[in-house]
Amino acid sequence: xxxxxxxxxxxxxxxxxxxxxxxxxxxxxxxxxxxxxxxxxxxxxxxxxxxxxxxxxxxxxxxxxxxxxxxxxxxxxxxxxxxxxxxxxxxxxxxxxxxxxxxxxxxxxxxxxxxxxxxxxxxxxxxxxxxxxxxxxxxxxxxxxxxxxxxxxxxxxxxxxxxxxxxxxxxxxxxxxxxxxxxxxxxxxxxxxxxxxxxxxxxxxxxxxxxxxxxxxxxx
Amino acid sequence: xxxxxxxxxxxxxxxxxxxxxxxxxxxxxxxxxxxxxxxxxxxxxxxxxxxxxxxxxxxxxxxxxxxxxxxxxxxxxxxxxxxxxxxxxxxxxxxxxxxxxxxxxxxxxxxxxxxxxxxxxxxxxxxxxxxxxxxxxxxxxxxxxxxxxxxxxxxxxxxxxxxxxxxxxxxxxxxxxxxxxxxxxxxxxxxxxxxxxxxxxxxxxxxxxxxxxxxxxxxxxxxxxxxxxxxxxxxxxxxxxxxxxxxxxxxxxxxxxxxxxxxxxxxxxxxxxxxxxxxxxxxxxxxxxxxxxxxxxxxxxxxxxxxxxxxxxxxxxxxxxxxxxxxxxxxxxxxxxxxxxxxxxxxxxxxxxxxxxxxxxxxxxxxxxxxxxxxxxxxxxxxxxxxxxxxxxxxxxxxxxxxxxxxxxxxxxxxxxxxxxxxxxxxxxxxxxxxxxxxxx
Numbered sequence: 001x002x003x004x005x006x007x008x009x010x011x012x013x014x015x016x017x018x019x020x021x022x023x024x025x026x027x028x029x030x031x032x033x034x035x036x037x038x039x040x041x042x043x044x045x046x047x048x049x050x051x052x053x054x055x056x057x058x059x060x061x062x063x064x065x066x067x068x069x070x071x072x073x074x075x076x077x078x079x080x081x082x083x084x085x086x087x088x089x090x091x092x093x094x095x096x097x098x099x100x101x102x103x104x105x106x107x108x109x110x111x112x113x114x115x116x117x118x119x120x121x122x123x124x125x126x127x128x129x130x131x132x133x134x135x136x137x138x139x140x141x142x143x144x145x146x147x148x149x150x151x152x153x154x155x156x157x158x159x160x161x162x163x164x165x166x167x168x169x170x171x172x173x174x175x176x177x178x179x180x181x182x183x184x185x186x187x188x189x190x191x192x193x194x195x196x197x198x199x200x201x202x203x204x205x206x207x208x209x210x211x212x213x214x215x216x217x218x219x220x
Numbered sequence: 221x222x223x224x225x226x227x228x229x230x231x232x233x234x235x236x237x238x239x240x241x242x243x244x245x246x247x248x249x250x251x252x253x254x255x256x257x258x259x260x261x262x263x264x265x266x267x268x269x270x271x272x273x274x275x276x277x278x279x280x281x282x283x284x285x286x287x288x289x290x291x292x293x294x295x296x297x298x299x300x301x302x303x304x305x306x307x308x309x310x311x312x313x314x315x316x317x318x319x320x321x322x323x324x325x326x327x328x329x330x331x332x333x334x335x336x337x338x339x340x341x342x343x344x345x346x347x348x349x350x351x352x353x354x355x356x357x358x359x360x361x362x363x364x365x366x367x368x369x370x371x372x373x374x375x376x377x378x379x380x381x382x383x384x385x386x387x388x389x390x391x392x393x394x395x396x397x398x399x400x401x402x403x404x405x406x407x408x409x410x411x412x413x414x415x416x417x418x419x420x421x422x423x424x425x426x427x428x429x430x431x432x433x434x435x436x437x438x439x440x441x442x443x444x445x446x447x448x449x450x451x452x453x454x455x456x457x458x459x460x461x462x463x464x465x466x467x468x469x470x471x472x473x474x475x476x477x478x479x480x481x482x483x484x485x486x487x488x489x490x491x492x493x494x495x496x497x498x499x500x501x502x503x504x505x506x507x508x509x510x511x512x513x514x515x516x517x518x519x520x521x522x523x524x525x526x527x528x529x530x531x532x533x534x535x536x537x538x539x540x541x542x543x544x545x546x547x548x549x550x551x552x553x554x555x556x557x558x559x560x561x562x563x564x565x566x567x568x569x570x571x572x573x574x575x576x577x578x579x580x581x582x583x584x585x586x587x588x589x590x591x592x593x594x595x596x597x598x599x600x601x602x603x604x605x606x607x608x609x610x611x612x613x614x615x616x617x618x619x620x621x622x623x624x625x626x627x628x629x630x631x632x633x634x635x636x637x638x639x640x641x642x643x644x645x646x647x648x649x650x651x652x653x654x655x656x657x658x659x660x661x
Contacts, residue, residue, distance in 0.1 A: 079409075
């Protein structure tokens, strides 16, 4: 959010000239050239986060000069750094700078450069890294950028075994159900009911003619 | 002078407490590198009890292996610019050393050597040749190729709070294999390039626009990366050899203060030479609840108790001590696919023991207790115990079910009825028997 001033002071003691950023501007436009948003970037405060749709284009222009009012220079390193703080993914995109220090960068989401890292719903922090063999280096935090979420990078097949795997519980077959004991008792009684019929019949025979039932009485 | 120094050092090691129980290390040192310039690193190793043997890459003795048997427990290769070695050092022989449980510490360089192609075999993607890492940040009086790198505190290998380390060398990109253990990453502002002046900035942009691998830049690049093989041997590829030198260990940081090089290389050497994060499974046992011996086979729906005993190597005493610090150990009960996967928590009060109780599935077959724990930086723990699970025997099923009462009643009443009828029949007289019967006698 804030410039890194401490090394600037150190650099001032090391070398006279330091790199600085002049008149940074950004423009977000749709494919049919309507401008959605356009502004200059303040170097003291980050603007509201920028959002790009799947077909929008972001254009960034700025100039690199030698100290605040000096002439334009072409530094060795002019990199835009896209960094996702939550996932740690990072992409570095070099920006072409003219010998007069003027630079222009265009990001077309319809054909994004390979340097854009995989994105999620979290924003990318965009910063500008300037380095030179003859001037003191500089780094500027520009803005936060929301891009459409990308596919996640392909995982190595062994990657899952290096983390905790989901627990698996076995579903057992349901316990064997048996009918209520009461019902079994009724049917057992039904099975034994012919005995009652037999006893009834024997008593009936005894009533008719006692002699017929001698065998029963003898056994008793 | 060197002989006197090494004699003094060996005398010192004999008197000081040996921590690493005299492991033998072969140091292949390029003749262009001065051994005295690495005295802090080598002296630190010898103080911890390692026996160092030095040789040049082109020397034929001492050989690293004799007929396939490694002669040393660890090998340090500080020959980053050498393109030809003696016959015993080839990428294939180094890989076979790793499979024989020898650990390697290899220093790379921006030059293309056989070691660069060896690093590629371990999923490390080297940059184009002769492109060292340079960084203009922070502003400093040293050349752009000498870079102070902040050490992240997230790796379990490094002790926390190491100050930034000086680095000179080549970065590498990390492949996706999880067996790689990143130890030191490049600073976000650094990149690999062979330019020496501002006029080459156009070449940088063109190189990145060409496609393919593009520009090597940013914190996704690694500078020191480790790799742990399947047999638990370790190899570390460092992007440059200068970070091990005395010069870098004593050079002051641009923000003031002494650098962390000495601490960093000590930690890295401790991990590669298996002093830290080294674990093993001492024993596993399994039995039914209530028993203590492992049965020959289990029955479906048995309650099973599985216990694993795990130790970690303690360098201070050179012994294995029980270790209860793993909180995400998992056990799988597998037949072709895991049927059950549960966590195996440590037993409080029993150091080193991890236990779980579970119910065997109601499928019969040949199952395995599989313990497979892999985490970056730690030794891999793998164990597999095969055990049959059989369905219940005919007499293990529940008996005398209530649903069978009618059948019991029927069977018993039929038997009772037959017995009664037979008794009555035999006991009964036939009325009006003929006199004939008595005549016969």
